[in-house]
Amino acid sequence: MRKKNLFVISALALTVSSFMLPITANAALPITVNNQSIPSLAPMLEQVTPAVVSIAVEGKQISKQQLPEAYRFFFGPDFPTEQIQERPFQGLGSGVIIDADKGYIVTNQHVINNADKIMVQLSNGHEVTAKLIGSDKSSDIALLQIKTPQRLTAIKLANSDKLRVGDFAVAIGNPFGLGQTVTSGIISALGRSGLNLENIENFIQTDAAINSGNSGGALINLNGELIGINTAILAPDRGNVGIGFAIPSNMVNNLTAQIIKTGHVQRGTLGVQGRELTAELAKTFGYDTNQGAFVNQVMPDSAAQKAGLKAGDIITTVNGEPIRSFSELRAKVATLGAGKTLTIQAMRNGKLQQFAATLGASVDSIVNADDLHSSLTGAQLTNATLDGKAHGVEVTQLTKDSLAARYGLLKGDVIIGLNRTVIKNLGQLRKALDHPPKVIALEIQRGNNVLYIIVR
Known part of the structure; x- marks a missing residue:
């Protein structure tokens, strides 16, 4: 067969x-x-x-x-x-x-x-x-x-x-x-x-x-x-x-x-790492069902740490709604958005406890430029800072002979503007390219010089 x-x-x-x-x-x-x-x-x-x-x-x-x-x-x-x-x-x-x-x-x-x-x-x-x-x-x-x-x-x-x-x-x-x-x-x-x-x-x-x-x-x-x-x-x-x-x-x-x-979309982040809850793991931590999200680690200075969550907690509800798995917790947190305050119920040492956490903002540190616009294929981008302040979007990697390279981008270039609109971070660049004009004029800082690169 x-x-x-x-x-x-x-x-x-x-x-x-x-x-x-x-x-x-x-x-x-x-x-x-x-x-x-x-x-x-x-x-x-x-x-x-x-x-x-x-x-x-x-x-x-x-x-x-x-x-x-x-x-x-x-x-x-x-x-x-x-x-x-x-x-x-x-x-x-x-x-x-x-x-x-x-x-x-x-x-x-x-x-x-x-x-x-x-x-x-x-x-x-x-x-x-x-x-x-x-x-x-x-x-x-x-x-x-x-x-x-x-x-x-x-x-x-x-x-x-x-x-x-x-x-x-x-x-x-x-x-x-x-x-x-x-x-x-x-x-x-x-x-x-x-x-x-x-x-x-x-x-x-x-x-x-x-x-x-x-x-x-x-x-x-x-x-x-x-x-x-x-x-x-x-x-x-x-x-x-x-x-x-x-x-x-x-x-x-x-x-x-x-x-x-x-x-x-500005994703929310709770600041926990975890895994799916098995029956054996639940029993070890004094919980009688495998429905929930097990917390392996709480990240320093995260929303979870500030709320009082600890490694070993089993998150059972968010805003009163049951959490069946860690994947479900991750999806709910990511889509709720930064700045939202959640009421979290978690099992700790066999007892249910309640916490209030205000979600932080998840920052996409590196993105492939073709996710923003096809003409930038071959470049990787990240947020750039100057004296601790947002300063544009830096080209961190560039594939040789790629479309982005043919338009004239170089590794180390910082995109600081698009069609006379100031660009300070990836979020602003993404928004500007969600419905791009036919001709895109990228304002580039290259070392101490500023130039324009035109892409279509």
Whole structure:
């Protein structure tokens, strides 16, 4: 018997060459057929489906090709052995309107990644160009905005912390570019992680059929409320077997609120290192269940230390909601945002204790520049300081013959401005490049000199 391989597919986007309606209908609401009342999802779906849109993107995909070193023998030592190629691409996905008045649409980051043009098609067939407000690669969330005279319908967000395994769920999206499609199932599991899809994982698992093109679509409850954004499937030979994953609505709400406010996500950090709690470990520390997050280490001067947490604590709840694993704790903390104060309950020496912690800001010390803009491929960036103050973004590493190098960047350059806007840190540079102009003028400090480098 041939052994089938299982694939976790995060890029469910299908690649190819002002007005809020109240949603109160319940799926159990009967409809009459042949003078008989039968249960149906139709009344609820008639109100919800206009809030789910189809997304079509166009852009350029940059790929690297490594040529043999022998080429240098024929063409000289300066011949570049790494070739950068740009290839146009098109893709399809889904999105969900979360604010009808402002035209905000949430989708997956991988749906719009590297897109130069984003088109949104409403359920009535009307098409409009969307603007990218901001995105977060680590959690695979992106926020778009459209402006249209069309009346929009938005979905109300549910409290995903209240979900239970066995709750009914309905998925709505645009699989395989067929058009809006509805499938149903149940919540199969909560707090799924370790799938290596994104850096922050706390997925809802469902058996509602999800396929390529469903990315960014809605997972809703029977009240027509959003409980998650569909993002991935576990599949043999890339087919659906009833194991799909969605980003919980509470994570979506926290992340989009930060993007709306600042244009990017400012992660919160508690300052603990830990591991998943096993039954044996729980018993050793006087705890009678394996639900919780075990703390291995508390970092000096962190929010956790200031709150009084210690190594050996088992965190059981955050803001009154149960914590099932360390991965779930990490995801909740990272998406809540810096400056938020949490009420944490932890087991210590067999007794429950309560702590209040104000989250610090997580700083991405080094980022790959192509995460910010494709024209900067080959450079690594970090925050630069001068006399203890933010001074721009430094190029710490640069790949020879890369696109960034060809535009003229050098290792040690400090980006201090972009199109006459002062840039003091990575956050400001990221925000400026979330919706970049066609021509980008980088103001560079190189030693004691200041110059401009133009990239497209």
